[in-house]
Amino acid sequence: AAGVIQSPRHLIKEKRETATLKCYPIPRHDTVYWYQQGPGQDPQFLISFYEKMQSDKGSIPDRFSAQQFSDYHSELNMSSLELGDSALYFCASSLVPSSGELFFGEGSRLTVL
Amino acid sequence: AQTVTQSQPEMSVQEAETVTLSCTYDTSENNYYLFWYKQPPSRQMILVIRQEAYKQQNATENRFSVNFQKAAKSFSLKISDSQLGDTAMYFCAFIIQGAQKLVFGQGTRLTINP
Numbered sequence: 001a002a003g004v005i006q007s008p009r010h011l012i013k014e015k016r017e018t019a020t021l022k023c024y025p026i027p028r029h030d031t032v033y034w035y036q037q038g039p040g041q042d043p044q045f046l047i048s049f050y051e052k053m054q055s056d057k058g059s060i061p062d063r064f065s066a067q068q069f070s071d072y073h074s075e076l077n078m079s080s081l082e083l084g085d086s087a088l089y090f091c092a093s094s095l096v097p098s099s100g101e102l103f104f105g106e107g108s109r110l111t112v113l
Numbered sequence: 114a115q116t117v118t119q120s121q122p123e124m125s126v127q128e129a130e131t132v133t134l135s136c137t138y139d140t141s142e143n144n145y146y147l148f149w150y151k152q153p154p155s156r157q158m159i160l161v162i163r164q165e166a167y168k169q170q171n172a173t174e175n176r177f178s179v180n181f182q183k184a185a186k187s188f189s190l191k192i193s194d195s196q197l198g199d200t201a202m203y204f205c206a207f208i209i210q211g212a213q214k215l216v217f218g219q220g221t222r223l224t225i226n227p
Contacts, residue, residue, distance in 0.1 A: 042217040088156060101163060106156060
């Protein structure tokens with residue numbers, strides 16, 4: 001069965017650079033979520049989209065922005081990268097918002113040097 | 114604010130034993146969902162089991178079952194006949210019905226020894 005696809009799987013950037021992560025949800029899933037998991041930490045909710053509109057916002061820095069496109073894929077843009085942005089970034093999707101059953105991608109590991 | 118607490122940072126058992134992971138949560142809401150997610154070394158978050166708060170019957174998925182105590186706000190995971198492949202980080206998570214934010218606990222690192 002098709003799963004959530006994230007790209008790139010690994011990304012290395014310098015401080016103050018910009019990074020873009022992409023997420024392709026499971027076909028027919030209309031809700032996308034972004035989570036950030038620091039080393040040894042639990043995942044922290046960043047932002048979610050339902051039908052291409054932002055539906056909820058968590059602890060997402062102002063330097064980050066995200067959107068969901070007409071084909072339901074989503075992109076997380078991160079600017080002015082800081083060392084503390086190094087983390088695993090998960091995208092998840094669901095068919096029914098707030099049913100709670102999220103399907104996660106394998107994550108994109110961002111390392112900021 | 115909703116919080117999820119996992120009081121066991123690490124656990125270790127022998128293969129084929131039964132192990133129970135603890136989770137408590139705090140909310141004033143009445144309608145919500147609870148989950149256990151597994152994160153193996155491959156890093157992917159995999160849903161293990163799901164429980165609707167309005168259901169009194171405890172959820173079961175093969176070797177995995179939960180003990181849901183709504184009044185106590187407790188949601189423990191029992192793994193029976195543990196296998197080496199069960200070695201992973203286990204996260205308890207919670208979402209309020211109608212909300213978008215899934216709140217995770219701190220995780221329990223479970224090691225199954227041969």
